[in-house]
Amino acid sequence: MSVWKYEKTRVMTQRMIGLAVIFVLMGCIIIGRLFYLQVLQGEKYLLLAEKNRISVRLTMPSRGTIYDRNGVKLAENAKTFQAVLIKEEARDYRQTLDRFLKLIPLDEDEVSRIQKELRWKRAFMPVRIKDNLSFDEMTLLQLNAPDLPGIQIEEGMMRFYPAGTGNTHVVGYVSLLTEKDVAGNTSDPLLDLPGYRIGRTGIESSMEAVLKGKPGVRKSEINAMGRTVRVLEETPPESGQDVFLTIDSRLQNYATRLMARYAASAVVINVRTGEILALVSTPSFDANLFTVPISVKNWNKLLHHKYRPLQNKVLSGLYSPGSIFKLVVGLAGLESGVITASSKVDCQGKTKLGNHLFHCWKKNGHGSMTLEQALMHSCDVYFYEMAQKIGADKIIETARKLGFGEALNVGLNSESSGLLPTSDWKLRRFNDAWRMGDTLNLSIGQGFLNATPLQIATAVARIAGGRNLHPTLLKSNVESSIEKIDFKEYYLKLIRSGMYDVVNRVGGTAYAVRINVDGQKMAGKTATTQVRRISLKEREEGVKSQDDLPEKYRDHAIFAAFAPTDKPKYAAVVLVEHGGGGSRTAAPLMKQLMQYVLELDKSDKKELKK
Numbered sequence: 001m002s003v004w005k006y007e008k009t010r011v012m013t014q015r016m017i018g019l020a021v022i023f024v025l026m027g028c029i030i031i032g033r034l035f036y037l038q039v040l041q042g043e044k045y046l047l048l049a050e051k052n053r054i055s056v057r058l059t060m061p062s063r064g065t066i067y068d069r070n071g072v073k074l075a076e077n078a079k080t081f082q083a084v085l086i087k088e089e090a091r092d093y094r095q096t097l098d099r100f101l102k103l104i105p106l107d108e109d110e111v112s113r114i115q116k117e118l119r120w121k122r123a124f125m126p127v128r129i130k131d132n133l134s135f136d137e138m139t140l141l142q143l144n145a146p147d148l149p150g151i152q153i154e155e156g157m158m159r160f161y162p163a164g165t166g167n168t169h170v171v172g173y174v175s176l177l178t179e180k181d182v183a184g185n186t187s188d189p190l191l192d193l194p195g196y197r198i199g200r201t202g203i204e205s206s207m208e209a210v211l212k213g214k215p216g217v218r219k220s221e222i223n224a225m226g227r228t229v230r231v232l233e234e235t236p237p238e239s240g241q242d243v244f245l246t247i248d249s250r251l252q253n254y255a256t257r258l259m260a261r262y263a264a265s266a267v268v269i270n271v272r273t274g275e276i277l278a279l280v281s282t283p284s285f286d287a288n289l290f291t292v293p294i295s296v297k298n299w300n301k302l303l304h305h306k307y308r309p310l311q312n313k314v315l316s317g318l319y320s321p322g323s324i325f326k327l328v329v330g331l332a333g334l335e336s337g338v339i340t341a342s343s344k345v346d347c348q349g350k351t352k353l354g355n356h357l358f359h360c361w362k363k364n365g366h367g368s369m370t371l372e373q374a375l376m377h378s379c380d381v382y383f384y385e386m387a388q389k390i391g392a393d394k395i396i397e398t399a400r401k402l403g404f405g406e407a408l409n410v411g412l413n414s415e416s417s418g419l420l421p422t423s424d425w426k427l428r429r430f431n432d433a434w435r436m437g438d439t440l441n442l443s444i445g446q447g448f449l450n451a452t453p454l455q456i457a458t459a460v461a462r463i464a465g466g467r468n469l470h471p472t473l474l475k476s477n478v479e480s481s482i483e484k485i486d487f488k489e490y491y492l493k494l495i496r497s498g499m500y501d502v503v504n505r506v507g508g509t510a511y512a513v514r515i516n517v518d519g520q521k522m523a524g525k526t527a528t529t530q531v532r533r534i535s536l537k538e539r540e541e542g543v544k545s546q547d548d549l550p551e552k553y554r555d556h557a558i559f560a561a562f563a564p565t566d567k568p569k570y571a572a573v574v575l576v577e578h579g580g581g582g583s584r585t586a587a588p589l590m591k592q593l594m595q596y597v598l599e600l601d602k603s604d605k606k607e608l609k610k
Contacts, residue, residue, distance in 0.1 A: 058193050060157045061213030064240030066171055066203055068249040074171045075161055081133045082156040084126035084194045090150025099147055103140050104130055120179060128194035131292060156195040159291045165284040166253040169312040172202020173287035189215050206413045213240035244475040246275035254596050255280040263307035263577040265314045267457045271465030271571050276473050281313040315415040318450040322527030323378045324560045325445030327495055329387055330371050332398035334491040338389045341494055344368050347381035358384050358440050375498030376508045380444050387443030396422055401486060402459035404451055411473040418455055421448035453575045456560055461571035464562035466492050499523035500565050509583050513591035517598040524561035528581045554578040559586035563594050570597050
């Protein structure tokens with residue numbers, strides 16, 4: 001072999017050996033890497049692969065339906081579709097969001113909300129981008145799915161209130177979650193669901209635990225673009241329980257329309273069962289405004305409305321009960337033995353206590369008055385004089401038995417307990433002793449005393465029915481039997497008789513609003529409560545007419561009633577803020593309301609006979 005051929009063979013051999021070594025090394029590296037990935041890190045990457053292939057999502061439960069006493073739906077559900085963004089499934093979630101907004105523009109407030117949620121929500125949690133997608137919007141998103149990684153279309157649930165404004169203060173509303181709602185949430189998986197709405201007011205809030213249900217779980221196989229290929233496993237959600245109310249939506253809607261132009265409240269109670277048939281606060285608002293994010297314009301309009309539509313005036317409005325409290329004083333006097341049916345007081349228009357004069361609403365007085373006459377004419381002096389003999393403690397004790405000074409727990413969260421003042425309370429609050437002047441103010445329902453319209457209605461219902469009923473909005477809480485109230489029936493009859501005369505005898509303060517529905521009549525009591533102090537000079541020169549005063553200085557108008565007078569079944573209260581007088585504004589509204597109640601009762605009885 002020539003030297004040249006030998007050298008060529010040697011070089012080729014070296015090169016082949018070099019290449020072989022390189023291939024062996026590369027093979028070892030590949031095998032080592034495969035060993036590392038498949039054996040040492042196999043479990044980790046199996047989970048990652050599974051995660052890319054399998055999607056596990058919570059599914060929304062159907063919220064319980066709210067019904068009135070007759071099975072009419074007051075709150076129900078409607079299925080919708082929503083777009084959500086999952087950060088960990090998007091290569092760049094900010095870019096994905098920008099592309100989405102070019103397809104479906106959103107207002108600045110919504111974009112701000114989305115960006116905020118994307119910052120504080122965990123990466124695997126869906127963030128709601130757009131609710132209530134239309135068919136065209138869904139088509140657009142599906143066509144552009146490859147450019148929208150992390151965007152998914154999911155089925156959602158929207159709350160709907162058929163009556164609009166009619167039942168808002170009873171049923172309440174739901175709204176979308178805030179950062180505060182989910183802060184520290186470790187126990188309720190529903191709060192992780194995009195588009196979940198929580199009860200904010202009314203029954204929606206107080207019965208949240210019953211209405212909300214439990215979420216389901218859906219395990220799906222997805223492709224590289226995030227589209228569902230097939231459902232692998234599914235646990236259906238557990239629907240929330242339905243809730244049945246004592247409210248009669250016919251009466252509720254009628255009362256809402258009747259008082260729509262006033263800042264007012266009304267409540268109607270069945271005195272035999274304690275069922276609240278109507279609970280109305282006006283002006284009202286459409287609860288459907290809150291099921292989607294309410295606009296700033298609409299929110300400010302509600303928030304700054306001079307008649308406070310967001311407040312449930314029946315439960316949280318606090319007012320002096322005025323002359324309706326004379327029913328309490330009369331009953332306290334009868335129970336203590338200070339007053340009898342024949343006890344008389346001569347009203348000359350004022351009562352003197354020390355150097356201070358307490359005036360009757362009738363400047364020249366009413367003359368000689370018995371209890372029934374004093375109720376009929378709403379004589380202040382009669383109750384000034386009797387209250388001094390009865391004493392504040394007995395009056396307060398009687399008021400407590402009738403429901404004043406305590407929350408009645410009717411089924412809503414926003415209820416106030418009012419204020420039934422005592423000597424201990426005054427000492428704590430003002431560091432001052434209780435004085436006889438305080439008792440005189442208390443005797444006509446003024447002074448420190450405050451009550452809700454619901455408390456006033458409950459007191460009238462207990463007097464009318466003679467039973468210690470507990471008003472409720474929930475059918476499940478209606479008592480099968482109600483014990484008699486701790487007052488002698490004879491005394492209750494005297495009070496009822498005085499209320500009968502108020503409406504049905506000539507000269508009664510509400511004679512103009514008497515009714516007769518197939519022989520059924522109404523009994524009642526007017527009240528006019530001052531919101532300003534009347535000076536001695538104004539009394540001497542003549543108290544200004546309500547029409548001459550700005551609205552905010554006009555008296556509140558209240559009328560409390562029960563019917564039928566022979567066998568009471570319904571008790572009601574109407575209160576009109578700055579209405580100018582009980583007989584002037586509240587009583588005419590009560591006349592229409594009670595006529596409707598009795599006509600409705602008559603109609604229902606006919607239906608039952610068929």
